[in-house]
Amino acid sequence: MGSSATSAGLPSRLATRLARVSKPNLVFALAVAALIVFASVATDTFLTERNLTSVSRQIVTNGFLSLGMLLVILTGGIDLSVGAVVAFAGLLAAGLQVYVPWPVAVLVALAMGLLVGAVNGVLVARFKLQPFIATLATMGSLRGLLYMYSETPQYPEDPLFRSLLGGGFIGPLPVPTLLFLIALPIVWFYLSHTVSGRAVYAIGVNPEAVRLAGISVRRHVTAAYIASGFLAALAGVLLASRVGVAQPSVGVGYELDAIAAVVIGGGILGGGGGTVIGVLGGVLALAAVDNVLNLFNVESYYQQFLKGMIILVAVLARRKKT
Amino acid sequence: METLAVAAIGKSYDGNVALHDVSFQVTKGTILAICGENGAGKSTLMKILSGATAPDQGEIRIDGSPIRLADPYDAIARGIHIVHQELSLLPHLSIAENMLLGKTPHRSPRWLIDWAETNRIAASVLLDLGFDHIDVRLRVAELSVSVQQIVEIAKALVGQPRVLILDEPTAVLSLHETKLLFRTVRRLAAAGTMVIYISHRLEEVFQIAHRVLVLKDGVRVIESDIGALDNDGLIRAMVGRPLAAIYPKRQGSIGDPVLECRGLTLTGTFNDIGFDIRSGEIVGMFGLVGSGRTDVAKALFGATPADSGEIRIHGRAVPIASPRDAMRHGIALVTEDRKRDGLALDLSVIENGGLASMGNVSRLGVLDRARQARLVGRKLDELGVRPKGGTRPARQLSGGNQQKVVLAKWLLVDGARIFIFDEPTRGVDIATKVEIYRMMAELAAAGIGILLVSSELPEVMGMSDRLLVVRAGRLVAELPRTGFSMEAIFAHAAGVAGGPTDG
Numbered sequence: 001m002g003s004s005a006t007s008a009g010l011p012s013r014l015a016t017r018l019a020r021v022s023k024p025n026l027v028f029a030l031a032v033a034a035l036i037v038f039a040s041v042a043t044d045t046f047l048t049e050r051n052l053t054s055v056s057r058q059i060v061t062n063g064f065l066s067l068g069m070l071l072v073i074l075t076g077g078i079d080l081s082v083g084a085v086v087a088f089a090g091l092l093a094a095g096l097q098v099y100v101p102w103p104v105a106v107l108v109a110l111a112m113g114l115l116v117g118a119v120n121g122v123l124v125a126r127f128k129l130q131p132f133i134a135t136l137a138t139m140g141s142l143r144g145l146l147y148m149y150s151e152t153p154q155y156p157e158d159p160l161f162r163s164l165l166g167g168g169f170i171g172p173l174p175v176p177t178l179l180f181l182i183a184l185p186i187v188w189f190y191l192s193h194t195v196s197g198r199a200v201y202a203i204g205v206n207p208e209a210v211r212l213a214g215i216s217v218r219r220h221v222t223a224a225y226i227a228s229g230f231l232a233a234l235a236g237v238l239l240a241s242r243v244g245v246a247q248p249s250v251g252v253g254y255e256l257d258a259i260a261a262v263v264i265g266g267g268i269l270g271g272g273g274g275t276v277i278g279v280l281g282g283v284l285a286l287a288a289v290d291n292v293l294n295l296f297n298v299e300s301y302y303q304q305f306l307k308g309m310i311i312l313v314a315v316l317a318r319r320k321k322t
Numbered sequence: 323m324e325t326l327a328v329a330a331i332g333k334s335y336d337g338n339v340a341l342h343d344v345s346f347q348v349t350k351g352t353i354l355a356i357c358g359e360n361g362a363g364k365s366t367l368m369k370i371l372s373g374a375t376a377p378d379q380g381e382i383r384i385d386g387s388p389i390r391l392a393d394p395y396d397a398i399a400r401g402i403h404i405v406h407q408e409l410s411l412l413p414h415l416s417i418a419e420n421m422l423l424g425k426t427p428h429r430s431p432r433w434l435i436d437w438a439e440t441n442r443i444a445a446s447v448l449l450d451l452g453f454d455h456i457d458v459r460l461r462v463a464e465l466s467v468s469v470q471q472i473v474e475i476a477k478a479l480v481g482q483p484r485v486l487i488l489d490e491p492t493a494v495l496s497l498h499e500t501k502l503l504f505r506t507v508r509r510l511a512a513a514g515t516m517v518i519y520i521s522h523r524l525e526e527v528f529q530i531a532h533r534v535l536v537l538k539d540g541v542r543v544i545e546s547d548i549g550a551l552d553n554d555g556l557i558r559a560m561v562g563r564p565l566a567a568i569y570p571k572r573q574g575s576i577g578d579p580v581l582e583c584r585g586l587t588l589t590g591t592f593n594d595i596g597f598d599i600r601s602g603e604i605v606g607m608f609g610l611v612g613s614g615r616t617d618v619a620k621a622l623f624g625a626t627p628a629d630s631g632e633i634r635i636h637g638r639a640v641p642i643a644s645p646r647d648a649m650r651h652g653i654a655l656v657t658e659d660r661k662r663d664g665l666a667l668d669l670s671v672i673e674n675g676g677l678a679s680m681g682n683v684s685r686l687g688v689l690d691r692a693r694q695a696r697l698v699g700r701k702l703d704e705l706g707v708r709p710k711g712g713t714r715p716a717r718q719l720s721g722g723n724q725q726k727v728v729l730a731k732w733l734l735v736d737g738a739r740i741f742i743f744d745e746p747t748r749g750v751d752i753a754t755k756v757e758i759y760r761m762m763a764e765l766a767a768a769g770i771g772i773l774l775v776s777s778e779l780p781e782v783m784g785m786s787d788r789l790l791v792v793r794a795g796r797l798v799a800e801l802p803r804t805g806f807s808m809e810a811i812f813a814h815a816a817g818v819a820g821g822p823t824d825g
Contacts, residue, residue, distance in 0.1 A: 205666035
């Protein structure tokens, strides 16, 4: 049975793939494309290398946060602590350079992200706290903690920290963009082709069925929060390295942008839906809107309003008919 | 209201005919049973009668004049109340508040709820039902499933229904509770209520119904007085073919013990449980609701491990603290509640079928999804899962086919030597039942040891080589096949004084 399935040619497989793309996703992708075309034609700045490079860098922060958020949301959870992790990671990576070489400072910052993720994971998976509450608590404590560490901005000592990471290029690509482009297929592969990734999807739908299938729900949920914490820390380090200063106040509200990107991309709060491609679409859409409005010198509260509308439209369009 | 008639009703979903030209009539004071396999159209009919969905053709008539039910409130306003199989209670509200939801009595000022009156009404309805010991101020979340079902029924009675529709109401009830329910249903009918009763349990249909309507593939097969039919005739009408033997012939021989447990105890739930399962043997475990039978099954599988006691697999004592441990030792559990424990309904059939065996089709954690789809697909074909096609979400399958997917999930686990079936045929149609029984017999013939936990007496009597009876968390009897008799088993399970002594 089914031997013909493997011999189907690439074009027909592509056609069936496309046929499976839901209508809202298609419309959404077209809308983003139209916006980009419009911006290219209407401004002479959008398509410049300078602008695109800067957009690609800006995407990275929300990109990493959204990937982590996707993993957590797929398990049926949410991670509100990522914005605080971004700020703390930046402070550590920049501030510790007074005492240790910058790579060590970066490692400490990343380790902090792993630790916060582990705490979130244990609170949710082991102690069965509601993810919203647990990560709300870690978000608050972490914000307090990072101000205890430093109330003032931290400037990195070592120029290499800037020129190699945030300001570095490999070929035409900025290093942060490159790292994000590497992370995308890794997370995609994890979610669609590993035992653990499929378990994550299933956990969001019915954790008890997964547990009774002999799969450790606790371990997978914890791992998702750890990944989210790590990616947030990475985003924080890259952000500090790109702008050349780590502000303790940075990252407020970033968790909401990440949630927005996941939801715009078809993710379902509570678990059961969401893809890497969708998240990428969500991140790009939010960034494109920001950038285009900036180029037209539209005030930032219009941007906020418009972003809110986009979230609403995306969710309304995907509403299941009952 | 004297009659409720359904006239030439038809309904299709996406071109699939769910009901075609179905007509029947209920008159004041009669109890009509509706029988049919899963997919016969019963639930569609219920949805139409309760106003949840509108028919494509035909109409509903009350006393001869056609009515339109725009939504469930419309149906309730006309006195048509339905008790759904799935419970719809709000767990954090009290029993009384659940029962009077939307019609709580008030004092003046009007927005102030009269709690004393609310509780009094709720208690009096429950008293009428025969449950005077239930405290209506308790939160529903604190109740057992069977008491929740009682509350659900009582909730429908608060509205003093003129038409009462009961969908599988006894699935979770104990014998005693069922008896009380039947008494109330008969009394309501005698007082003029029309009752529509849906059940898979044919014995119940013969006990309670005056008339019976059989649906098959969306079409009316027969509608007649219950006296005009016998058990075989009813089954034949439902399935469309005679079922010479529901329970399969057994082959193979019984070997050495594969699982032994001794002194298994979970404080407050079950106590000092000890028995063996041999290879090739089907051991039945019968008990009423709340007897602890499911808890024992869950303990053997590590889902809710016991506090103390010993489990031996192939003669070796092993600790079983989680489902992973159990699976490592070759134990599989086909769970009772497939919606809650067995399936991730929004995932595809393939993913559900392959959930427990992902390790077999992966290397270094990387899943070979094409191979998984092939293996699971083949197993689903073997079991005859309909409709074919593994990419649809499990939600879209009928109950019987969902259960086959759960079964496939465990059959795909390599090295499973012990199968625990917990109510494997609950809510599935007869044809699927027969197939599940056949699978169990095949497993046993292949040397697998089977524990069949069930509250359906005909099932455990038909399938088991040996029968364990549990009552109040204790193993009260172990009967050889030659000692099976309905009366004896019931006496043990219910702890009836004067029954046969434990043996």
